Amino acid sequence: AQSVTQLGSHVSVSEGALVLLRCNYSSSVPPYLFWYVQYPNQGLQLLLKYTSAATLVKGINGFEAEFKKSETSFHLTKPSAHMSDAAEYFCAVSEGTDKLIFGTGTRLQVFP
Amino acid sequence: NAGVTQTPKFQVLKTGQSMTLQCAQDMNHEYMSWYRQDPGMGLRLIHYSVGAGITDQGEVPNGYNVSRSTTEDFPLRLLSAAPSQTSVYFCASAEGSSYNSPLHFGNGTRLTVT
Numbered sequence: 001a002q003s004v005t006q007l008g009s010h011v012s013v014s015e016g017a018l019v020l021l022r023c024n025y026s027s028s029v030p031p032y033l034f035w036y037v038q039y040p041n042q043g044l045q046l047l048l049k050y051t052s053a054a055t056l057v058k059g060i061n062g063f064e065a066e067f068k069k070s071e072t073s074f075h076l077t078k079p080s081a082h083m084s085d086a087a088e089y090f091c092a093v094s095e096g097t098d099k100l101i102f103g104t105g106t107r108l109q110v111f112p
Numbered sequence: 113n114a115g116v117t118q119t120p121k122f123q124v125l126k127t128g129q130s131m132t133l134q135c136a137q138d139m140n141h142e143y144m145s146w147y148r149q150d151p152g153m154g155l156r157l158i159h160y161s162v163g164a165g166i167t168d169q170g171e172v173p174n175g176y177n178v179s180r181s182t183t184e185d186f187p188l189r190l191l192s193a194a195p196s197q198t199s200v201y202f203c204a205s206a207e208g209s210s211y212n213s214p215l216h217f218g219n220g221t222r223l224t225v226t
Contacts, residue, residue: 009152013198020125026145036215043202044155090154098162099170100215104154 002095004084006103012075014111019078021064023091025035026072033074035065036102039087047089061085070089086110114138118203118218125193126226133188133221135203141216143206144186145170146178148199149220153204161186193225 007022036044048059055067091103119134146159157170161180177189205214
């Protein structure tokens with residue numbers, strides 16, 4: 001079965017600092033990978049997805065992620081954090097053709 | 113468009129009671145799914161459907177039933193609620209298979225079983 005591991009359940013950064021949220025996947029074949037964001041009391045929204053077209057994927061709100069096969073990683077970054085980025089972020093991997101398996105999530109706090 | 117609508121928003125049940133969590137989408141999506149979200153465990157797939165009349169089990173299906181009689185609706189039934197089913201439940205839909213299209217999530221149902 002596919003799985004994703006998100007290192008760090010909580011990450012805190014200052015406004016304007018680099019955001020780095022880590023995700024490693026387990027897969028014997030190139031997977032489809034996703035990052036979703038959840039704001040308080042809401043469902044999840046898609047930030048970006050990797051489907052093998054390009055290793056560097058740009059998403060909404062200035063986020064991007066790089067697929068590194070050698071490291072089995074798909075870390076999420078943003079050069080400069082904004083207060084509105086405070087949320088919970090989930091990495092997810094496709095399993096088969098019709099399942100999406102989520103990681104345990106990383107809560108991002110942004111301090112002024 | 114309303115998107116994915118879940119009802120109720122909150123529910124408290126006693127152990128052994130049954131109930132149905134409703135999910136409806138107005139985007140004509142073929143794919144629908146149910147997840148539960150628990151602290152420290154992320155989202156876990158309960159059941160999913162790739163079209164009307166077709167359902168399948170996810171990671172944690174025990175204690176839950178689903179049916180898909182129409183494209184729009186995908187109710188989740190708890191037959192005999194247990195405290196371990198206290199969670200936040202999310203319904204999600206997608207235009208194609210889950211890996212190919214973004215999932216559209218409802219705002220969740222917070223369920224407490226006492």
